[in-house]
Amino acid sequence: MTPPTDRYDLMDPALIKDPFSGFSRIREEKPLARAVLPGIPGTIWLVTRFDDVQAVLGDRRFVNDPAGVPGPGVKNLRAEAVKAAGVPEDHLEFVTRNVVDFDGAEHVRLRRLVSRAFTPRRIAELRPRVEEITRDLLDALPDKARNGVVDLEEHFNFLLPITVICELVGVPEEDRPKWREWSRALVSMKSERVGVAVKEAVAHVRTLIEARRAEPREDLLTALIRAQDEDGDRLSDNEMVTMVLTLVMAGHETTAGLLGNGTAALLTHPDQLALLRDDPALAPQAVQELMRWCSPIQAPRMRYATEDVEFHGETIRRGEPVIPMIVAANHDPRRFAEPERLDIKRSTDGRKEAHVGFGHALHYCLGAALAREEAEVALVALFQRFPELTLAVPPQRLRRVPLPLTWQLVQLPVRLGAVT
Template identity: 65%
Template sequence: MSVQAGPETVDLMDPEVLRDPFGAFARIRERAPLVRAVLPGTGVPVRLVTRYDDVRTVLGDGRFVNDPAHVPGTDARDLRREMLRARGVPEEYARYVLDGILDADGDDHLRLRRLVSRAFTARRVAELRPRVEQIAEDLLDGMTAAAGDGVADLMEHFAYPLPITVICELVGVPGPDRPRWREWGRELFSMRADGMGGVLRDMVGHIGDLIVRRRAEPADDLLTALIRAHDEGGDRLSDTELVTMVLTLVIAGHETTAHLIGNGTAALLAHPDQLALLRREPELMPRAVCELMRWCGPVLMARMRYAAEDVELAGVPVRRGEAVVAVLAAADRDPREFGEPDRLDITRETDGRRERHVGFGHGLHYCLGAALARQEGEVALTALLRRFPDLALAVAPGELERERQQLPSMWRLSRLPLRLTGARKTG
């Protein structure tokens, strides 16, 4: 395959990159430590960083910032803003995707993170486990009832509803409103020019309505706490930051976890030796989820960073203001870090208590909800495998449908049809 738009520039929209990003990025990784690419919709080159150590440097080194406004002495272009503009997103709504916790640097990032971090501590997540387990069992009951000819779509009936229900209960989004969040998430991540602006307008309006309702009727949820921080905390949380925080928590809190569950299930069913081992030794489940996050994690590329000063990375000079993109999918299959990296191995050793993969990121922007996502993955796969001892794909692995995207940043299944023969009763 060709992954180049020119002699040295990777075409991120090459059909082979979109079809098999893990293989394509592996070939790019072995070509050079840094490779140029062009972001669709901007025509501006960025540097792809693909090797494990270099990716961790970009994600963890304070000399790389998220916001180009924090690059001193230059007029660094805000490429993400340009991409949204090219897709018809007005500036009044683009700020709700670009000016929040995911893109804040330094003290602003820490200020925003502190407002919500208590809800995602290991202790708080552990307390949520019984509720997550109950939600999973209820959803599997519904999936069994919905199965026609013994076949049901895991994404529709389980992989999406589980994390949506969990994060919406945590934040304070009422049950009747939750189905809309799945459709909004799908549209946002597809990055289609004909949909993003309208989706953001609808989401911002919906969150505004939620805030009005929760001000009138406070509850024991994150939304109430955020409203209190906004109303009573002076400069702790601005109007835009309040809306953006809710949007970010709900979308990030279900999209990636849904596809961890979907990708992980598909991977296990396509590797019967690993599935059989996990059934024999269910205590391997935490390690299995860690390995699935490494091997088929849903986030292929991290958010763009900018060099705040001249930096040398892997012996290559990166000039102040240049944009770099850390390719997580390439780093997590780098043979410099992982033995037999393309082999799915649920017994793969971790580095003590620290996960070695970078599927949840690294450094100050390490995924806030990583502990919750891991737990939901463990609960979901445990319940699924226990309920259906003869679970099988209803189509060949090569026939699974993936979401079409305008950028190879996510690895997402459209559907995951499963044959549910041999179901066991709960209780």
């Protein structure tokens, strides 16, 4: 992977195929690098080292919303890219104006409306239900086998998080397969599929909202409607649609990616899998290490500098886009000893979360606790139920979504072996 002059191409096939090695090399070459991405004019700054990534994520001089940059002339590059991908103009706000895209008071306002559903206490209360869903899905796996092979992505890794988040939000069971199709359409990057998926998803959520207005239930959607009725200024109709879309999409895609990556990692590191099997109490530590070592998300939302910022001898100008590279930070030897080694017993110096896989500071992932819980339950139960589980293809033949800044499997074919 040779950079053109002083710029790295984020669409470089080698970088997409192995982002861990690729971005680690960039990190060692340049703590602050320039990159290009089709559809984005000019260059993007990449921040690559752990301390710097954490600093940028917590620095109010870098914002998610370009409207927060003083002065004229700062385009919303994500909105331009989404529009180019096929999202209709009149539907852009549902994709580009969600809780993650705002900063400061606006972000806090939207986040507060749903944060009660993701408190540690609420997540702990959900655990028995997560365990029940996991058992049911594992019970069904043998019947999904074709010639002895089961696709875990299709029949387990996706179904667990989509079921949990849909129950939490209030999406009926019969509607959940639609979300799978919409998710696939969005990652296809085919404009004709993307536009249709967004339109259908928005219309679907509007129908759900009307149904909950007529028949309230004990779910998050009813709580959002109640908050709107009590204070109409707090959440507009479009904001409610956007919130539901964000929660359901973000609430299953990343967790499904973590389950797939984590399972594949453990199957290709039998010493680490043996540690987890021998001591299931290692699950929380194992999930944290897997999120560091093979996170499905390589970078968070693009940031914009609100003023000129001096950084490693360079000047990031007001309005310029910046991407804090989580993948490079989580493999930084300045922060982690032997970072390329998977070690589910890795010491974190007494810190609960040493990596930045779930972000940091104001935009720290709202659903991080839920994702960790689902992964802990799923991985332990999967390997206990199927102690002879093996990959059905060589690791190098596992197919991944060919998109930059992501690391997600298309399929995870396995042989279940004996059942306990």
